[in-house]
Amino acid sequence: MASRPSIFLLHSEPALLQSLQALFYRAGYNARAYQDLHALIRSIAPKDIKDGAIVANAQQPEMQTNVLVELLSAAQPRLPIILLAARSDIATAVQALKSGASHFIEMPVVDRILLEEVENAIARPGHYA
Numbered sequence: 001m002a003s004r005p006s007i008f009l010l011h012s013e014p015a016l017l018q019s020l021q022a023l024f025y026r027a028g029y030n031a032r033a034y035q036d037l038h039a040l041i042r043s044i045a046p047k048d049i050k051d052g053a054i055v056a057n058a059q060q061p062e063m064q065t066n067v068l069v070e071l072l073s074a075a076q077p078r079l080p081i082i083l084l085a086a087r088s089d090i091a092t093a094v095q096a097l098k099s100g101a102s103h104f105i106e107m108p109v110v111d112r113i114l115l116e117e118v119e120n121a122i123a124r125p126g127h128y129a
Contacts, residue, residue, distance in 0.1 A: 006052035
């Protein structure tokens, strides 16, 4: 039996994090939830992860979005990064995409659309090389 892709979730709001974890689990993913950026980085950095993605809240305390993307990319360059933002502007979205994020999605988002965006990011050539 093939292993399910892992989705690494990062969000500071426990209720939203739990909801996202349940959504991805129901969709057949191995969903792992983190409220702390450094705990997530420790979890993904040493691993040889075969497939999956990172879905993170773009608004991290005391951190610019591009720095968040750079830290996540450095820890696990094989995983696409999908950022979620409750409040954002075009400049922040562009900066995140230039820093290496695969997608920048404004919240709230329909579950089906979020799942499609994650599936598209995982399927995009260039990951898991």
